[in-house]
Amino acid sequence: MSHVTASKVEPQESPAVAADNAPVLEARNLTIRYGNNAAIKDVSFAVPDRQITAIIGPSGCGKSTLIRHFNRMNDFVQGVTMDGQVLYHGIDLYAPHVDAVEVRRRIGMVFQKPNPFPKTVFRNVAWGPVINGFRGDLQKLVESSLRKAALWEEVKDRLNDSALALSGGQQQRLCIARALALQPEVVLMDEPASALDPVSTARIEDLLFELRQRYTIVIVTHNMQQAARVSDYTAFLESGKLVEFGETDQVFTRPKEKRTEDYVSGRFG
Amino acid sequence: MSAESWPAPRAPGTLDRKHSRRWREEAIKGVLFVCAVLSVIVTAAIIAVLAGEAVAFFRHVPVWDFLFGTRWTPLLEPRSFGILPLVGGTFMIVVGAALIGVPIGLASAVYMSEYASTRARSIVKPILEILAGIPTVVYGYFALTFVTPLFRVVLPQTNIFNAASAAVVVGIMILPMVASLCDDALRAVPESLRDGAYALGATPFEVSTRVVIPGALSGIVASFVLALSRAVGETMAVTIAAGATPKLTVNPLESIQTMTAYIVQVSLGDTPAGTVEYQTLFAVGALLFAITLTANLAAIRILRRFREVYE
Amino acid sequence: MTALLAPSDNLRRRKRWASAFRTLCAALTWFCLVLLAVLLVHATREGLPWLDVQFLREFPSRFPERAGIKSALWGTLWLIGLTAVISIPVGVAGAIYLEEYAKRSRLNAIIDVSIANLAGVPSIVYGILGLAIFVRFLALGRSVLAGALTMSLLILPIIIISAREALRAVPNSIRGASYALGATQWLTIRHHVLPAALPGILTGTILALSRAIGETAPLIMIGALTYVAFTPTGPMDAFTALPIQIFNWVSRPQQEFHELAAAGIVVLLTILLLMNATAVIMRQRAQRNRS
Numbered sequence: 001m002s003h004v005t006a007s008k009v010e011p012q013e014s015p016a017v018a019a020d021n022a023p024v025l026e027a028r029n030l031t032i033r034y035g036n037n038a039a040i041k042d043v044s045f046a047v048p049d050r051q052i053t054a055i056i057g058p059s060g061c062g063k064s065t066l067i068r069h070f071n072r073m074n075d076f077v078q079g080v081t082m083d084g085q086v087l088y089h090g091i092d093l094y095a096p097h098v099d100a101v102e103v104r105r106r107i108g109m110v111f112q113k114p115n116p117f118p119k120t121v122f123r124n125v126a127w128g129p130v131i132n133g134f135r136g137d138l139q140k141l142v143e144s145s146l147r148k149a150a151l152w153e154e155v156k157d158r159l160n161d162s163a164l165a166l167s168g169g170q171q172q173r174l175c176i177a178r179a180l181a182l183q184p185e186v187v188l189m190d191e192p193a194s195a196l197d198p199v200s201t202a203r204i205e206d207l208l209f210e211l212r213q214r215y216t217i218v219i220v221t222h223n224m225q226q227a228a229r230v231s232d233y234t235a236f237l238e239s240g241k242l243v244e245f246g247e248t249d250q251v252f253t254r255p256k257e258k259r260t261e262d263y264v265s266g267r268f269g
Numbered sequence: 270m271s272a273e274s275w276p277a278p279r280a281p282g283t284l285d286r287k288h289s290r291r292w293r294e295e296a297i298k299g300v301l302f303v304c305a306v307l308s309v310i311v312t313a314a315i316i317a318v319l320a321g322e323a324v325a326f327f328r329h330v331p332v333w334d335f336l337f338g339t340r341w342t343p344l345l346e347p348r349s350f351g352i353l354p355l356v357g358g359t360f361m362i363v364v365g366a367a368l369i370g371v372p373i374g375l376a377s378a379v380y381m382s383e384y385a386s387t388r389a390r391s392i393v394k395p396i397l398e399i400l401a402g403i404p405t406v407v408y409g410y411f412a413l414t415f416v417t418p419l420f421r422v423v424l425p426q427t428n429i430f431n432a433a434s435a436a437v438v439v440g441i442m443i444l445p446m447v448a449s450l451c452d453d454a455l456r457a458v459p460e461s462l463r464d465g466a467y468a469l470g471a472t473p474f475e476v477s478t479r480v481v482i483p484g485a486l487s488g489i490v491a492s493f494v495l496a497l498s499r500a501v502g503e504t505m506a507v508t509i510a511a512g513a514t515p516k517l518t519v520n521p522l523e524s525i526q527t528m529t530a531y532i533v534q535v536s537l538g539d540t541p542a543g544t545v546e547y548q549t550l551f552a553v554g555a556l557l558f559a560i561t562l563t564a565n566l567a568a569i570r571i572l573r574r575f576r577e578v579y580e
Numbered sequence: 581m582t583a584l585l586a587p588s589d590n591l592r593r594r595k596r597w598a599s600a601f602r603t604l605c606a607a608l609t610w611f612c613l614v615l616l617a618v619l620l621v622h623a624t625r626e627g628l629p630w631l632d633v634q635f636l637r638e639f640p641s642r643f644p645e646r647a648g649i650k651s652a653l654w655g656t657l658w659l660i661g662l663t664a665v666i667s668i669p670v671g672v673a674g675a676i677y678l679e680e681y682a683k684r685s686r687l688n689a690i691i692d693v694s695i696a697n698l699a700g701v702p703s704i705v706y707g708i709l710g711l712a713i714f715v716r717f718l719a720l721g722r723s724v725l726a727g728a729l730t731m732s733l734l735i736l737p738i739i740i741i742s743a744r745e746a747l748r749a750v751p752n753s754i755r756g757a758s759y760a761l762g763a764t765q766w767l768t769i770r771h772h773v774l775p776a777a778l779p780g781i782l783t784g785t786i787l788a789l790s791r792a793i794g795e796t797a798p799l800i801m802i803g804a805l806t807y808v809a810f811t812p813t814g815p816m817d818a819f820t821a822l823p824i825q826i827f828n829w830v831s832r833p834q835q836e837f838h839e840l841a842a843a844g845i846v847v848l849l850t851i852l853l854l855m856n857a858t859a860v861i862m863r864q865r866a867q868r869n870r871s
Contacts, residue, residue: 294764298765376609380608399616411623509830567698
């Protein structure tokens, strides 16, 4: 079902990355088009290992398109074409020999609106590993995933209840647990807290700090304060172009570009 | 989780496609595709079967004689294969059914969408669905044992088998279809159009007839065409109640025969395959299919071409 | 001051038209209820005296007092059972392909138009098709199998259309969640989409089958016999069905046979009522689960 075609370039040392952290995920001269309109134009940056990288920008700048490209979720959209590469440990994710299914096992995703399956809490977390051939102790895996998502204490007596009976914030943490159960290396989050109330949002932000120790996280957010609070690195996108990428501290307090400064100080967007 | 549970991500080649998985997905997709394509195959089969035997038929009987002849006696000497009496019979049924089904169906749709309370609507809609779900044999029975005696009380010269009873019953049969399709069309007209008219001081009658109905016209007309197509193809009610005497007449109180009733008559008899009589079955069937297909395509065309754009 | 808002003559006239129109529409609509009631009362009144256990157990006979619908009832059960087994998998499979896999292409547009057309083809044309292909060409004779295959063709478009609607109603977020966990398309459909769409599919299937139960013309075409004194024991047996039996009785001139037909109608309508009630309950329960 893949409509995207990739170009062949040898992996090289890429510029925008801190020296001691090798990039897990990298976009290189990435252009993404819907039909004739380019949603992402020549974007290059590298996502460092076990850090939280935030992608910010005004609405419509292409943040969702970009993050969905990292785990080949754009394969399901008709009419999408691309130039450039997305590299995962140096492997081009869009090379013809690469299986999108394998990609998504290693690069997980949490969506904006919580979307648990209409099944029990347990089945929600266990389903991903089971279909991917997991043969270990399922109970332990489910428990540890729910603990990592800070949900275990609240649902440990309700594992066989329907996931839809949980509150919005709980459902989103369940979706995080579900993604973590696959033991991914990278977790992509597309505005994970925007559909939630402030209390749930705060809990998810706390969660991110803990997850950072084991997972590389890329988070799209339209909430600048959230990006400033939570992330280590920030990419600022505008109309599909990468305006600036750097450590969050630097991007927010000493931005190199005027556009960046205008955006983070609230002058537009 | 032990290391054997998951293949390490950085090992070379672990992102590669698994061929077995790909083959299974493609095989499943293939099976599903065949099931979907079946509909095209069935359509082609219908055309092939009807056309095949019809062509053989037209080798014996000239097309002109068939389409425009006025005597239909394929089973009795002297043989005549003019289909106009059957077409006339079908036509009478369709006209009669339209006279009943169309106004009542449209009125019901207008009532349901413009006037009825939610409670009234929740009663009327299921009733119409029940009417639509009653098998046609039951309607045939009703025509013969209830409607015809009723007609005979008022007009004693009515034949036991007559076109009028069948037409009445077919009308009842198609009215739920008209009502349901028109209801959908009327409800698709945005509230803002109605509001605008009411704000200008129009009465509900004027809003319905001058704004809403014209605003849903393509759907309404399409529903009429589809309902008439259904009436053309109606078989059991006319077989039971309208008679088996093909004749060209304008008197609905007489016994007639429709195209569909003729096909049933031939099947009930012992007609050996390969004879001209057997082939009449396909010739009439082909004409019937052609008429309903044209009507259905016209309805789809009307919907697509004249679909109102409200924004 | 009240004269300011008093209705003019013009408005009074127009309002009279408005209420007349409303009354007309309402009257015609409730007339449908009356029609339905008359129909049901008439059939029940004529048929109920003949409806007893013996009626359900006896075979048809030349003598009205001894006639029953046993063969027709069993024939219908066999017919619908086989039809369900054939048409449901094929119809659901086709719907899955069209909703989940098919991209916008010439062939798929043709398939869509074909299905819409086939839904409007008169049932007797399906009978002609069944006669030519199943009875004659495949030499299945006047068997239950030929009847079931013909009926399957008839209701296939209905099943496909309603199954597609049920699949379409499954929110895309479920599919997205499944794919993001590394599932293939078929796994996603099998574990998530299909179970979620199942109540809608079942409802549509039951309605399609209830349409098949009442169809007579195709069965006459393929040669379902009208006088059968045995019940089928296998798919290749000859058979009769409820609507055929009713038709047979109605076609006779004697009053008693008309009343027998009414009794058969009561049985047929009861079966239909049960099936439709099941479908409605299922639909309501599915809607309740969703919210």
